[in-house]
Every structure is written in C-alpha cells, then in structure tokens.
Amino acid sequence: MTDKMYTSSIEMVEVSPRDGLQNERAIVATADKLTLIEQAIATGARRIEVTSFVNPKAVPQMAGAEQVCAGLPQRDDVTFIGLVMNPRGAERAIATGRIDQLGAVAVTTDRFAMANQGQTSDGSVEASKDIIRRAQAAGLTGQATIAASFGCPFEGEVAEDRVLAMAEAIAEADPVEIALADTIGVGNPAHVERLVTRVRDAIAPLPVRVHFHNTRGTGLANLWAAIGAGATVVDASIGGLGGCPFAPGAAGNVATEDVVYMLERAGIATGFDLDLLIETNRWLAGVMEKQLPAMVGKAGGFPRPETKRKEELA
Ligand code: ZN
Numbered sequence: 327m328t329d330k331m332y333t334s335s336i337e338m339v340e341v342s343p344r345d346g347l348q349n350e351r352a353i354v355a356t357a358d359k360l361t362l363i364e365q366a367i368a369t370g371a372r373r374i375e376v377t378s379f380v381n382p383k384a385v386p387q388m389a390g391a392e393q394v395c396a397g398l399p400q401r402d403d404v405t406f407i408g409l410v411m412n413p414r415g416a417e418r419a420i421a422t423g424r425i426d427q428l429g430a431v432a433v434t435t436d437r438f439a440m441a442n443q444g445q446t447s448d449g450s451v452e453a454s455k456d457i458i459r460r461a462q463a464a465g466l467t468g469q470a471t472i473a474a475s476f477g478c479p480f481e482g483e484v485a486e487d488r489v490l491a492m493a494e495a496i497a498e499a500d501p502v503e504i505a506l507a508d509t510i511g512v513g514n515p516a517h518v519e520r521l522v523t524r525v526r527d528a529i530a531p532l533p534v535r536v537h538f539h540n541t542r543g544t545g546l547a548n549l550w551a552a553i554g555a556g557a558t559v560v561d562a563s564i565g566g567l568g569g570c571p572f573a574p575g576a577a578g579n580v581a582t583e584d585v586v587y588m589l590e591r592a593g594i595a596t597g598f599d600l601d602l603l604i605e606t607n608r609w610l611a612g613v614m615e616k617q618l619p620a621m622v623g624k625a626g627g628f629p630r631p632e633t634k635r636k637e638e639l640a
Pocket residue numbers: 345507509537539568569570579
C-alpha cells in the first residue's frame with residue numbers, strides 16, 4: 327500500500343488552440359481553429375486557452391485572435407482563456423468581450439524572458455501581476471504561468487528558490503491559480519514532486535496548475551508526480567501538438583488523450599470522453615496533414631469494445 331493520497335478528480339485546461347498551434351509552420355484557418363475549440367468542448371473541455379494576444383509579426387499563427395474570439399460558441403459553462411504578455415494584449419483580450427480569463431506568463435530567467443516577451447524575469451513578474459489586476463478590474467479572472475520552471479533553454483538549471491519567490495510574488499495579485507511550466511521538457515518526476523510540493527505549500531489555498539512538454543519523454547511521468555504532490559489542474563493539448571517559438575528544440579505538450587487515458591485508468595476522473603478525443607485527433611491530423619505525437623491517438627483506448635463485451639459475457 328502506498329501512503330500517497332491521490333485525488334479522485336482533476337481539472338484539465340485544453341491548450342491546443344494556442345500552445346498546440348503556435349509552433350506550427352502551416353497557418354491554420356480561423357474556421358479550423360473554431361472547429362477545434364468546438365470539438366474540444368464536445369470531448370469534455372471546460373477551460374480552453376483559445377488564443378494569445380501577441381504581436382502577429384512575432385507569432386504569425388496567432389494573427390486573427392479577435393476573429394477567433396468573435397466566432398467562439400456561446401457557452402456559459404466553458405471558460406475561455408486568452409494568453410497575454412503586456413497591457414496592450416490585456417486590453418485587446420478584454421475588448422473582445424468573449425474572453426473570461428487572462429493568462430499571464432512570467433519567466434524564470436532574464437535571457438528567456440527577453441527572448442519570449444522583451445522583459446527581465448522580475449519585469450515579467452510585475453507584468454503578470456498587472457495583467458491579473460487588469461482582468462479583475464474588467465470583471466474577468468486572471469491566472470499565471472511560470473515558464474521554464476524546471477530549466478531554461480538559455481541559462482540552464484533554474485533554482486527552485488527562484489520559482490518559489492516568483493510564485494509568492496504573483497500570488498499577491500490573487501490569480502485563480504499559478505502554473506509551473508516545463509516549457510522545454512527537461513523536468514524529471516523527482517524535481518517535479520519537490521517543486522510542486524514547495525509551491526503548493528507556499529501559495530495555499532491557491533491551486534497549483536502544471537504544464538508539461540514531452541520533449542524528452544518525461545511528460546506523463548512528471549504529470550503523475552505533480553498530481554501526487556498536490557497539483558489539481560493540468561494543461562494538455564489534443565494530439566500532443568505544441569511548443570514555444572522562442573525556445574530552441576521545444577516539442578509538444580502532453581497530449582490530452584494520453585493524459586485522459588492514464589488518469590481515467592488510474593481512477594482519476596477528468597470529465598473527458600476518450601473515444602471522442604481520438605476522433606478529434608484524427609480530424610486534427612487531417613487538418614495538419616501529419617500524424618500527431620499523441621500515443622493513445624495512434625493505439626486507441628483499452629479495453630477495446632469487443633474485448634469488453636467478452637469480459638461481460640464471461
Ligand atoms: Zn507550453
């Protein structure tokens with residue numbers, strides 16, 4: 327018997343329309359982005375990062391953020407999240423009238439913060455607090471993600487104390503949660519367990535969200551370690567698409583269907599329908615004209631319907 331207590335349910339944030347697409351070369355049409363969002367809702371997604379309000383010259387895939395927002399379905403039960411980096415982005419997101427939550431990004435190191443958003447690390451903490459407060463002033467909510475929490479593409483190892491100090495500073499602005507992101511997929515489960523535990527204790531009762539990239543194959547192991555350490559919200563991307571245009575070598579997010587398969591089989595409810603996710607994977611692979619990284623998208627779920635029937639007969 328293990329003495330670790332695992333939660334019976336987890337909240338998932340679907341990030342495919344933003345993080346999933348932003349690193350793809352082929353520009354996805356607004357209509358296809360909206361179909362992806364509607365299919366994500368059909369599979370069970372109730373929090374969706376729908377776009378980012380950045381300069382389209384820097385991230386061409388995110389041009390047309392306003393058009394995506396204008397086409398969002400009217401769903402009171404779904405929280406639409408817009409990622410923003412600065413006051414200008416926050417004002418754009420708020421002006422759409424369709425975004426429920428602003429997502430801010432703080433970066434652990436100066437070099438990555440400069441590459442990603444033209445700020446120092448400290449500057450990105452202040453910007454995140456400002457964005458959260460602008461969201462609240464406009465009647466929305468705000469959340470924040472600490473990028474490169476487990477390692478930086480430019481500066482290497484990141485001190486846990488630095489991440490902890492950033493989380494404590496951002497918590498002062500009262501976001502709905504704070505996420506630890508392994509932007510470049512260098513984390514390992516022991517590191518994740520340690521850092522999630524420390525941040526959880528530091529910002530309680532604010533929840534800890536986690537955001538993992540599967541760049542080196544540790545995404546699901548890290549996610550499981552994070553849940554064991556008390557993270558209650560996880561980001562995932564249908565098909566396992568994703569990556570950061572400003573982080574060399576970045577690869578996809580953990581795939582929604584892989585996460586849902588693992589958690590549901592382990593007795594942790596996600597609210598997602600795995601069969602519909604696999605169908606959506608096939609549709610998205612057609613749009614992207616390539617096979618997507620998700621494993622369960624390729625292999626299918628288990629047990630298969632025909633074996634399930636045999637078990638029931640036995
Ligand atoms: Zn990411």
